[in-house]
Amino acid sequence: MENPYVPFPMRIEAVTVETEDENIKTFELAFMSKEEGERFVYTPGQFAEISVFGKGEAPFGMASTPTRPGRLEFSVSRIGVVTGALHQMERGDVVGVRGPLGNGYPLESFKGKNLVLIGGGFGFSTLRSLTNFMLDDSNRKDYGDLTVIYGARSPGLLLYKKDLEGWREREDLRLHLTVDKGGNGWQGHVGFVPEVTRAMAPNPEKAYAVVCGPPAMIHFTLPVLKELGFGDDRILLSLEMRMKCGIGKCGRCNVGSKYICSDGPVFSQHELSRLTGEARG
Amino acid sequence: MSERTKTLRKERLQGFLERLLEEREVFAPRRKGDAVVLERIDSAGDVLLDDENTQASPKFALFPQRETLFEYRAGTKGEVVLEVPRGEAKNQVLFGVRPCDARGLLLLDRVFSADCSDPYYGDKRARTVIIGMGCVHPNPACFCRSVGGGPCSAEGSDLFFLDLGDRFLVEAASDKGSALLEDQDLEEADETSLALSRGIREAAEASMGRLDVRENLGERLNRIFEDPAWKDLAETCLGCGICTYLCPTCHCFDLCDEGTGQGGQRIRVWDSCQFPLFTRQASGFNPRPTVKERFRQRIMHKFSYLPETHGMPGCVGCGRCITECPVNLDIREVITTLSEGNPR
Amino acid sequence: MHEMGTMENALTTEIREAARKLLREKKVEVVIGFERGSLPLRSRPCFVRNEEDVDRLVWDGTCENNLAKYAAKRKAPMALVAKGCDSRAVVELIKENQVSRDQVTIIGVPCRGMLDRSRLESSVSPKRILQVDEKQDRLLVKGADFEETVSRSDFLCDACRTCTHPNPVLADVLVGEPVGEGNQDSFADIEAFDAMEPEARWQYLSEEMAKCIRCYACRNACPLCYCPECFVDATMPQWIGKSTDASDTMIFHLMRAYHLAGRCVACGACERACPVGVDIRKLNRKLLKDVKSLFGYEAGLSLEEACPLATFRPDDPETFIVNP
Numbered sequence: 001m002e003n004p005y006v007p008f009p010m011r012i013e014a015v016t017v018e019t020e021d022e023n024i025k026t027f028e029l030a031f032m033s034k035e036e037g038e039r040f041v042y043t044p045g046q047f048a049e050i051s052v053f054g055k056g057e058a059p060f061g062m063a064s065t066p067t068r069p070g071r072l073e074f075s076v077s078r079i080g081v082v083t084g085a086l087h088q089m090e091r092g093d094v095v096g097v098r099g100p101l102g103n104g105y106p107l108e109s110f111k112g113k114n115l116v117l118i119g120g121g122f123g124f125s126t127l128r129s130l131t132n133f134m135l136d137d138s139n140r141k142d143y144g145d146l147t148v149i150y151g152a153r154s155p156g157l158l159l160y161k162k163d164l165e166g167w168r169e170r171e172d173l174r175l176h177l178t179v180d181k182g183g184n185g186w187q188g189h190v191g192f193v194p195e196v197t198r199a200m201a202p203n204p205e206k207a208y209a210v211v212c213g214p215p216a217m218i219h220f221t222l223p224v225l226k227e228l229g230f231g232d233d234r235i236l237l238s239l240e241m242r243m244k245c246g247i248g249k250c251g252r253c254n255v256g257s258k259y260i261c262s263d264g265p266v267f268s269q270h271e272l273s274r275l276t277g278e279a280r281g
Numbered sequence: 282m283s284e285r286t287k288t289l290r291k292e293r294l295q296g297f298l299e300r301l302l303e304e305r306e307v308f309a310p311r312r313k314g315d316a317v318v319l320e321r322i323d324s325a326g327d328v329l330l331d332d333e334n335t336q337a338s339p340k341f342a343l344f345p346q347r348e349t350l351f352e353y354r355a356g357t358k359g360e361v362v363l364e365v366p367r368g369e370a371k372n373q374v375l376f377g378v379r380p381c382d383a384r385g386l387l388l389l390d391r392v393f394s395a396d397c398s399d400p401y402y403g404d405k406r407a408r409t410v411i412i413g414m415g416c417v418h419p420n421p422a423c424f425c426r427s428v429g430g431g432p433c434s435a436e437g438s439d440l441f442f443l444d445l446g447d448r449f450l451v452e453a454a455s456d457k458g459s460a461l462l463e464d465q466d467l468e469e470a471d472e473t474s475l476a477l478s479r480g481i482r483e484a485a486e487a488s489m490g491r492l493d494v495r496e497n498l499g500e501r502l503n504r505i506f507e508d509p510a511w512k513d514l515a516e517t518c519l520g521c522g523i524c525t526y527l528c529p530t531c532h533c534f535d536l537c538d539e540g541t542g543q544g545g546q547r548i549r550v551w552d553s554c555q556f557p558l559f560t561r562q563a564s565g566f567n568p569r570p571t572v573k574e575r576f577r578q579r580i581m582h583k584f585s586y587l588p589e590t591h592g593m594p595g596c597v598g599c600g601r602c603i604t605e606c607p608v609n610l611d612i613r614e615v616i617t618t619l620s621e622g623n624p625r
Numbered sequence: 626m627h628e629m630g631t632m633e634n635a636l637t638t639e640i641r642e643a644a645r646k647l648l649r650e651k652k653v654e655v656v657i658g659f660e661r662g663s664l665p666l667r668s669r670p671c672f673v674r675n676e677e678d679v680d681r682l683v684w685d686g687t688c689e690n691n692l693a694k695y696a697a698k699r700k701a702p703m704a705l706v707a708k709g710c711d712s713r714a715v716v717e718l719i720k721e722n723q724v725s726r727d728q729v730t731i732i733g734v735p736c737r738g739m740l741d742r743s744r745l746e747s748s749v750s751p752k753r754i755l756q757v758d759e760k761q762d763r764l765l766v767k768g769a770d771f772e773e774t775v776s777r778s779d780f781l782c783d784a785c786r787t788c789t790h791p792n793p794v795l796a797d798v799l800v801g802e803p804v805g806e807g808n809q810d811s812f813a814d815i816e817a818f819d820a821m822e823p824e825a826r827w828q829y830l831s832e833e834m835a836k837c838i839r840c841y842a843c844r845n846a847c848p849l850c851y852c853p854e855c856f857v858d859a860t861m862p863q864w865i866g867k868s869t870d871a872s873d874t875m876i877f878h879l880m881r882a883y884h885l886a887g888r889c890v891a892c893g894a895c896e897r898a899c900p901v902g903v904d905i906r907k908l909n910r911k912l913l914k915d916v917k918s919l920f921g922y923e924a925g926l927s928l929e930e931a932c933p934l935a936t937f938r939p940d941d942p943e944t945f946i947v948n949p
Contacts, residue, residue, distance in 0.1 A: 004397035005350045005536075005547075009361045032360070053353045053361055054542045058563075079563045081860050094361050096353075215566070242562050244536050247397040251533030251554060254578075257586040262396055278506075278568060278578075314902060315743045331751040336901065337838070346838065347868040421664055421753070517670040519694070521842035523900050537867055550868040556841075558858050607846050607898035608690060609662040609669035 004247050007051045007096030008036050010072065012089055018075060020156030024122060025087055026063060026075045029097065040100060042066050043107055044130035045238065045266045048099025049246045050074060050086070058082040059243045059261070061126040062100065063160075067136040072097070075125045075159060101246040102265050105130055105210065105236065114144035116202040118221055120151050120193050120213025126238060127212050128160050131167070140172060147202050151178040151193040151217075155186040176200060194220040197228075204229040210236045222269065232270035239265050239272075285453035287467035288474050289442075294449070298325035298376065300465055305372040305410075308342055310335050319375065330377060330444065332418040334599060338529035339375050339382050340389060343405045346526075346551045350401065350536070354544035370404070376412045381425045381599040383413045383437030385529025391591040392532055401549070410457050413438030417481055419489050422600030424613055427492035430597055432485040433478075443478050450478045492613055495620045499585035502619060506581070514615050515576035517608045522553035524579070524602035524610075530587075530595045533559070554578050580615055633759055636684040636734060639800035640706060643732050644679045647704050647798075653730055657692050658682040658706035665754050666742045670695065682706070686740040686759050689782065691894040693848035697723040704798075705729055708736035710784075710892035712793035713925025714848040717888055720928060723851055733796025735804040737777070738785035739893075740764070743902075745780050749773065784893020784906060787814075794926055812914040818907065830908075834874045836901040839867070843905050844881060846898035849888045856880060882908035887916045887934040890925040 010029040018024040031037035042062055051057045058080075064073035078087045089095070105126075115134065119127040127148070134143045148167065152158045158177065167175045178189040178196045189196060194217065202209070209230050211221055218237060225235055241253040241260045248262035256275030258264065267275075289297060301307050302325065309328040310317050316336040317329055351365045378386075393402035415433035416423070425431060435441035439458035443450040451467055453459040495501060525531040535552040539545050552559060555575050561567040569575045583595035596612065603611050644656040660671035660681040668687045672695075673679055684706070692705050693714035707715060712731055718724050746754060749766060758765040764780060766773045787810045792803045818826060841857070844850045856864050857877055864880075866873040882889075891913060895905045916922055920933035937947075 003365060003400050005399075005401075005549075006363055006365060009363075051538075051547075052542075053355075053547075054538050054540050054545050056538045057536060057547075077563075081863070083563070084861075092359065094359060096361065096363075240562065241568065242560050245534070248395065249392060249397075249399060249532070250535065250552070251582075252535075252552075252559060254554075254582065254586065256581075257589040278574075315747045316902065333751065347870065513672075516672050517695075519842065519845040519898075521845040521898070522838075522840040523842050523898075526838050526840050527900060535867060539866055539868075539870075548868060552867070553840075556858075558854075604664065605900040607842055607894075609664065609667045611663040614663060 004098070005245070007049070007057075007098045008032075009094050010097045012091050012093045012095065013071065014091060015089075018159045018161075022078075024075055024077050024157075024159060026073055026159070027086065027089075027095075028064075029072045029074070029095065031070065031072075032094075037070055040072070042100035043104035044133045045105035045126050046100040046102045047126075047246075047261075047265065048072070048074070048097050048101060049243075050076075050082070051096030051098070052082050052085040052089070053096060055085040056082045057096070057098070057244075059101070059246060061238070061265075062129050063125045065129050065132040065136065067133055067138060075122065077122050098246060101261060103263065105266055107133075110134075110208055111142045112144060112206075114146070114203070114205075114207040116147045116149070116207055116209045118149045118193060118197055118209060118211045118213070120217040121153065121157065122159070123213035123217075123238070124150050124159055125212075127210065128163060130210065131173070132163065135167075135170070135173060144206065145174070146172065147174045147176070147200070149176045149178070149193060149196055149200065151180070151191075151196065151213075153180045155179050155182070155184045155188075192220070193217050194224050197221055198224045201228060204231070204234065208234050208236060210238075212238045232273060233268050235269040236266055237269065237272065239267055285459060285462070286470040286475070287451045287462060288445070288448045288470045289451050289467050290448045294328070295325040297465055297467075298322070298328065301374050301376070301461075305374050307374045307376055308339070309376040319377070328377065330414060332416055332420070334379050334382070334416075334420070334601070336601075337527055338385060338599065338601065339378050340385065340529055340532070342373065342375055343386065343402055343409060344389060344393075344532060348401060348549045350547045350549055352544075352546045353540070355542065368404070370408065372408045372410070373405075374410045374412060377414045377442075378411050378438065379416055379599070380413060380430055380432060380434040380436065380438070381423070381597040382529045383411055384425075384430050384434070384593075384597045385437075385599070386411065387437045388530045388587070388591060388593055388595060388597075389532055391593075395591075410439045410461060411437060412458075412461075413441045413454075415441065415443040415482070415485070417444050417485055419485060420600060420604075422603040423489065423598060424492055424600065425598035426486060426489045427494060427613070428594050428596050428598045431482075432489060433482040443481060445474060445477045445481065448474070450474055492617055493620065494616050498616060498620060499588050502581055502585045505619065506577075508619075510619065511577045512573050514618065515573045518555075518572050518576050518610055519607060520555055520557065520572050520575065521607070522551075522555050523605050523607070524612075525553040525555055526551060527601040527605055529597055529599055529601075530583070554582070580612070580619070584616060633685040636801045637682065640684055640732060640734065641679050641682050643798045643800060644673060644682055644704065645676055647730060648673070648676050648679065652702065653704045654701040656682070656704040656706070656732075657695050658704075658732070659684065659688040659690070659692075662687070666740070666745065666757060684734060686737065686757075686777075687742070689739040689742075689894070689897050691846065691848050691892045693718060694846065694894070696729060697848065697851040699724065699728070702728050703730070704732055706732045706734060707793055707796070708734055708739075708892075709788065709790040709792050709794065710736075710890050710925075711848075712795050713790060713890035714892060716795055716925040716928055717849060717890065717932075718851075720932065721849075721888075726928070730797045731793060731795055733793030733799045735793070735799075735801050736785075736788075736791045737804055738781040738788065738791070739897075740777075741780050741782045745775075748775070748780075782893055782897060784891060784896065787812075787891070787910075789923075790926070795928070812910065815907075815911050815914045818911070830875065831871065833904045833907070834871060834878060836903050837869065837874045837878070838901060839869055839874060839877070840900065842898040842900065843895035843903075846894040847885070847889075848892075848894075849885055849890070850881070856884075878903075878905065878908055882912055885909060886912040887920070887922060887932050888924050889913060 013030045014028040016026045047061045049057045060074040117127045182190045243253045243261045244250045246261045248259035253260035319335045393399040419432045435454040439455040441452040587595035656673040659668045662669045756767040
């Protein structure tokens with residue numbers, strides 16, 4: 001029987017520095033065996049636990065899309081022991097991976113609907129995965145209008161700049177970038193994500209809103225979506241709690257009767273409002 | 282009932298245990314200084330069967346406080362080799378487990394087998410037989426009856442012993458238990474023994490009473506999540522881990538790497554939701570920043586969340602958290618206070 | 626459940642009176658004292674904020690917690706019921722700027738020593754104690770079908786046997802009559818320990834540490850352990866592992882003892898809190914003895930005396946701190 005605590009090894013193929021302060025890097029990992037690659041079937045919104053042997057493990061949302069098999073991508077913000085160690089690693093180094101974990105975005109429910117993806121800062125990781133997934137030729141016709149609102153504190157802190165350039169060119173996606181503070185020759189919008197959302201006024205009819213970002217951003221964006229008429233069951237959030245085992249056993253991510261790692265991390269606002277006050281936070 | 286209910290004269294207990302020891306590791310209660318501990322025995326002497334529960338719960342036998350999940354080492358070509366330790370895989374018997382603790386293991390069974398089943402717990406569980414021992418004189422801090430258990434309940438045991446005075450009543454409560462009985466030479470339980478056992482059960486239960494706790498406690502707790510009563514109840518809590526570590530059902534853990542990049546192991550260690558950094562996130566934000574939130578979490582988890590997910594409370598009424606808490610916080614008082622219409 | 630001797634009765638009355646007055650005159654927002662516990666032989670800390678709750682307060686030989694634990698970083702003005710050792714802890718906390726002098730009103734209680742519950746329970750086991758009446762220097766121990774009289778001095782907590790300051794060293798309100806003082810601590814137990822061979826000492830300490838379950842009750846019961854992030858929780862760098870590995874556990878206790886050197890007031894709350902009976906005080910007492918003999922200092926006796934391990938004087942024999 002499979003042992004859910006034991007990772008399998010993956011090799012670092014590429015490291016991309018995402019932000020000008022170099023605090024966020026994206027790691028592209030390659031499977032070391034074909035079977036492992038075939039077994040790793042994931043959906044956007046899921047995450048994996050990445051091991052730096054000797055240092056420990058940490059959870060990261062999938063930043064890659066399953067429509068590009070053979071590789072996994074994770075964006076890592078340097079903040080502690082494991083992420084600090086990861087940031088020191090280079091192409092060719094080996095890490096451990098446990099996953100896919102979590103519930104992922106409800107793609108079936110999204111079919112035929114319009115999607116409004118709202119992301120802030122580092123939280124944009126899984127929304128990038130979701131966007132690229134839906135934009136893929138094999139998937140695009142399954143989904144309606146696609147609006148992406150993405151904000152960072154400053155232009156240098158925007159992630160996935162190459163993806164953003166590509167998305168800008170597309171007609172089947174409405175992209176709106178914003179920064180809290182301009183500079184660096186930034187020509188685009190300056191303002192907070194909730195305000196931008198209000199200004200763009202996405203239509204709630206036949207639509208889902210997916211919100212991913214720091215607590216403050218979520219806190220101010222939710223009322224805007226409500227004002228616009230989005231129902232609680234049409235607003236999805238990816239919750240963050242300290243996670244360890246990733247399989248709903250160690251108790252760390254327990255909120256109400258749920259485990260963020262296995263019942264989530266994606267929850268609808270409707271589900272969250274039925275959890276205890278901790279989730280409403 | 283008669284094939285499955287026997288008696289064993291006390292002077293023959295030694296022989297019974299020796300027979301078990303032939304093929305299995307046996308854990309039994311023994312006195313150690315001021316306390317009673319469940320430990321591995323090599324011989325059948327010195328087993329203590331007074332009405333005093335063990336200091337720690339028996340969960341360590343299935344869920345050790347420190348356990349190696351796998352070893353890793355750097356290979357010669359830059360790869361990493363992982364190896365899950367192969368234990369000795371010996372069968373084990375936990376003898377003298379009180380009904381509360383046996384029930385606690387039932388909850389752990391549900392937690393560790395749910396969704397991604399835990400092979401470390403599962404392996405040990407499959408090799409373990411629980412021989413329960415009823416409580417003839419429950420302690421003042423015991424309240425198993427108030428959380429769905431009972432002092433002479435065989436729930437969770439494979440074989441169940443009840444002290445009748447000069448002999449034990451021995452009941453098979455599962456197939457594993459029946460199989461054990463076949464291996465031993467016990468007498469049939471006669472009507473006198475059965476009647477005696479019924480009397481002892483009734484007396485034990487009567488001596489305990491029941492707490493005044495409402496039926497739908499979980500729902501009530503959800504509704505009063507923000508009530509100021511929590512602050513008062515938690516005010517004296519020191520935030521140590523005694524309650525969670527001695528508890529038969531608490532199972533939170535951490536995963537740590539010990540070693541260098543070249544080689545080492547990943548271990549699982551007990552952790553506690555009572556510790557301040559348990560939920561602190563990498564950003565520094567902690568959703569449970571003070572003792573109040575952490576105290577509330579323990580109560581909510583035991584009496585609302587676990588019942589909702591697993592159909593039984595996360596508390597078996599063993600009373601250890603009450604007797605060992607350095608400031609005598611009493612979980613019975615907490616749940617009766619919160620049950621009331623208007624918490625203090 | 627626990628009848629008090631007349632001495633304790635009088636102290637209870639005086640404590641309640643003092644609390645009532647302080648609350649009525651709004652000198653404090655909270656009185657931190659003891660109330661009856663939920664089991665025989667237990668009392669426990671309680672927070673009283675209203676005059677009508679003042680009768681919850683009690684005093685007897687089971688008031689074993691060090692309430693100074695609740696003083697550090699508390700913003701509101703408070704009153705604390707304090708034995709000799711507890712008052713010493715308050716003195717140290719004031720010196721360490723964890724609480725200011727004018728914030729704490731100490732209700733000082735002369736202490737005859739706290740009862741060792743576990744020794745009392747073991748002495749009658751398997752019979753169970755329902756009640757203990759404290760009568761002067763005797764204890765009347767009662768159960769369902771027995772009654773025994775024992776000597777109080779046989780059942781004092783270990784820490785109380787070596788107590789040198791049973792009367793509060795600092796108090797705003799002093800209840801009762803001072804108890805006899807003048808006990809000198811000869812540290813005979815530590816001298817005996819020091820006289821053992823190193824291997825034997827290591828063996829003893831290792832056996833004690835093998836019991837430890839890393840619950841941190843010792844640390845959390847100690848009023849002088851108030852670091853917002855304890856060294857055991859540090860990850861960058863990580864000083865010790867989290868598990869019950871023998872060397873990690875030993876280092877936890879050794880380091881904690883060193884962090885308390887010159888600050889520990891020998892109250893014994895750590896040892897009483899420990900659920901598995903680790904001999905924690907051995908380490909603390911060793912350092913108490915060393916600090917006393919090296920610096921002539923005992924913690925918590927005076928607000929004016931600076932802690933020698935936290936003070937640099939120009940005439941200190943070692944200048945490493947200025948000439949690294």
